[in-house]
Amino acid sequence: MNKTLETVQAGLARRRRRESRFRWYGRIAIFVSLAFLAMLIVSIVARGHKAFWQTEIAIDVFLDPEELTPPTREHLAKADLTGLIKQSLRQMFPEVRQRRRKRALYRLVSSAAPYQLRDYVLAHPDRIGQTVRLWVLAGADVDLYQKGYVDPETPESERRIKDYQIAWLRKLESEGRLVLRFNRGFFLNGDSREPEQAGIQVAFRGSLYMMVVTFALSFPLGIAAAIYLEEFAPRNNVWVDLIEININNLAAVPSIVFGLLGLAVFIGWFGLPRSTPLVGGLTLTLMTLPTVIIASRAALKAVPPSIRYAALGIGASRVQTVFHHVLPLAMPGMLTGAIIGMARALGETAPLLMIGMVAFIVDPPQSLLDPATALPVQIYLWADSPERGFVERTSAAIIVLLLFLGIMNLAAVLLRKRLERRW
């Protein structure tokens, strides 16, 4: 046996150990990150999933013609709908006489109940004069109790829901007047002070509109800039280098600075309205653009130069070379970059605070110029609210945000697959 062989063999076991150790480090790293991801998702879903359900109570309301005619929106706005609700609650529990108990009884239903009554009357004006069974939202305390957030062991004085209220709920339940229903309001309503009425419609639309604006601006602009810098701009030119350095620096600027810039330029200088998805989208475009440019340039760089030579060699102009051959090959990479930038923009809160998208807005925006909030801002607002009912809604909003992100990423993957299939 010669010397080399001996030396190599002596070290072999050590080498193999090192290799397997390294493999284990990798596995552990992946396991840890997956565990954290699972923890995040499990804790959010565990906390938030109940917000997709909502307690509703059926009450028998007498649609008093005296109060409700004519059944127009203007008239009903002045009518004493709350009185009708209270009256039907009193009829359901005639034994309640004490004033404090009565107030506690009224709190079983949400303050949204009169509006639900109004909508019902507007939809069925022919029912006026009859007594109808109406499903209304339960109050926040009832909702929390029904979902099991209230520990019955807690002394009554420290609970927001009292024993006699619980007794009423049991009675309602036995009559089939108390159920958990799918919470449509969470998706259809705007923000509210009352947790049981608060929804993400405004924030969702705001985020969606902003994404549309951001994508529509940052994708073409970013690609155009990247193509120019990568394919047409002279190399080793001071100005080009300067631009390149600045783009790289911009990608690292804290997002709140972009918020200040958006405030100064779009609101201060251009005079665009505050709190609108248009301004939000423009601000996020500023933030996303450097990311898109950098990713697009990397995608262009990855296209083999032989393709360019081939096209130039048969007499294609540079623009033809880029648009016929380089761009289609770089497109999947560019899209990925754009989606990564968009995903970052979607989760961004700080710049939106600066341009006033942190407002309390109830009505969903109908256009880019109506005030709105965004999903991360809504999450921030709700997380800050003292009402117990907002805790689960915060988590539910996070779930919606994550789903939004997931759908965006999925779209990117599908789009990439489609584009790549063209070889």
Added chain:
Amino acid sequence: MNTVITERHTTPDLETDDHRTVGDYTLAEPRFTCRHVNVFYGDKQALFDINLDIGQREVIALIGPSGCGKSTFLRCLNRMNDIIEGCRVEGDIRLDDQDIYAKEMDPVLLRARVGMVFQKPNPFPKSIYDNVAYGPRIHGLAANRTELDEIVETSLKRAGLWKEVKDRLDHPATGLSGGQQQRLCIARTIAVNPEVVLMDEPCSALDPIATATIEQLIDELRSRYTIVIVTHSMQQAARVSQRTAYFHMGRLIEVGETTEIFTNPRHPLTEDYITGRFG
């Protein structure tokens, strides 16, 4: 190589450090005339005072050791050096008595007249048909689909690929073998009906059988096109070319009839190279 040279035939008064061109570089009816061509990459000079004529319908081989400037010279002929940053070409290169580096010469037009085949097969990641049709399409050479089909068919036939691919023109070109891809690239080049075809080591990435096919093809193409081929293989130069130019360290050392160069090199550097003593 046809002949094994055992003793020096070289002109006794030539020294190896004498880099003036040996042989007659002029032709009576040239297609390209190159005079005093100097090429610089930044501060580094890559070609020194090259004078060479390239004739009609001939195959001229450019040979020489790596880094001698033969590819650089080839790329001067269709201005592919333009796209290399910091590359500067001096001197006078004329195609049919037209200065190709003149301001009014459009490189797009030039490259339509002077096609190029590259070292590594570089088909577009599109269908076989689209690869060949791309040139005619961008130059507007076909008035309608029938004409385009004809051009594609003729080009593929001339490139000797038609029989192999006629049933799968819509298949991806990247699915072809290396040799087929290179013939496809040749078909793509001749589809624009150029006057000159430049080939930059077209067989260096191919196996011997594919190489033989391409060499045969070059011989057939000679009847229609002027072909300038850069090659590392002296056997290939001897087989396919009528004239040969030997480059050494950025200088054109010797030019002449291929048979003459390979049997009776006049410059000691040429002799060293083709006998394998150097290079």
